[in-house]
Amino acid sequence: MPRPAPAPPSADAPAEMTPYERYVALFPDGMKGDLIDGNAVIDMSTSVLHERLFKFLLILLEGYAEARGLGEVFGSRTTMRVDDENGYEPDVLFIRADRLGILDVKDARAPVDLAVEIVSPSSGRRDRETKFEGYERVGVPEYWLVDPVRREAAFYRLDGEPYQAGGVYRAAPLSGGVFESGAVGGFRFDPQVLFQDPLPSAFALLRSLLEAEEPGTE
Known part of the structure; x- marks a missing residue:
């Protein structure tokens, strides 16, 4: 069953709020969705395949960024403000250490440095067209579609x-x-690992990537 949309404006969300401000104030915590042209689009529960891939990418990117002191990685509950009527929640996003000032308590001001979307049957058009154009328009340097x-x-x-x-x-x-990646400096991998069944160990792959960069390691 579809999940309920956020509640209408209340005393906690005055009418003079923009659609985006109202969305951030009222969208239920822990629920994933996007604001598209002023309308909340709520994602249904993800598949096991989607969730496994999400965790795999999050471990790789978060571990690499932390080990190299590059910045912060967030997963699918952090909204990036696009404009007054649009806000996107990438599955994974990265913000460089010198740009963490774009973070607020509940969201991030566009553009982030990297947005990653894992396509599902219900999100394909949104990820490939609407969000592609939105990320491009606000100048997100790198976008991955998996x-x-x-x-x-x-x-x-x-x-x-x-x-x-x-x-x-x-x-x-x-x-x-x-x-x-140009956004996450030095991060490199073979995209075909994303489609192995089962997925390889994200921790082992991360360790291999980090060790390959150590001085004297071939």
């Missing part, structure tokens, strides 16, 4: 000034089948 059903991973980098409007996403090339 589709576990189609077994596809696409990585986009902003062709233009990071954090500024006017850039265009271009597909980021792989080098020898390996993707290297």
Whole structure:
């Protein structure tokens, strides 16, 4: 069954609030969704496949960013404000250490440094079109789209000034089948690991990545 939408404006959310301010104030804690053109779009429960992939990516990115002191990684309950009528909750997002000032108590001001969306049957069009265009418009430097059903991973980098409007996403090339992130400096992996069944150990892969960067390690 669909989950209930946030409550209408109340004494805690005065009418003069923008749709985004009302969304942040009233959207139930712990529920995942997006604000699209002033309307709350609530995600249904995720599949086991989606959740496994989410945890895998979160462990890899969070562990790498923490080990290298690059910034903070958040998972799917942190809203990024796009404008007065739009706010997105990426499955995973990253903010560089020198830009953590964009964080507030309940959300982040756009643009974050990396947004990752794991496509589900109910979110495909939103992730590939609406949110793609929104992330591009506000200047998010890097956007990953991972589709576990189609077994596809696409990585986009902003062709233009990071954090500024006017850039265009271009597909980021792989080098020898390996993707290297421009947003999370030094983070690299083979996207095909995302579609292994079962997934490999995220901790083992993270350890291997970190050890490969140590001086004297080939």
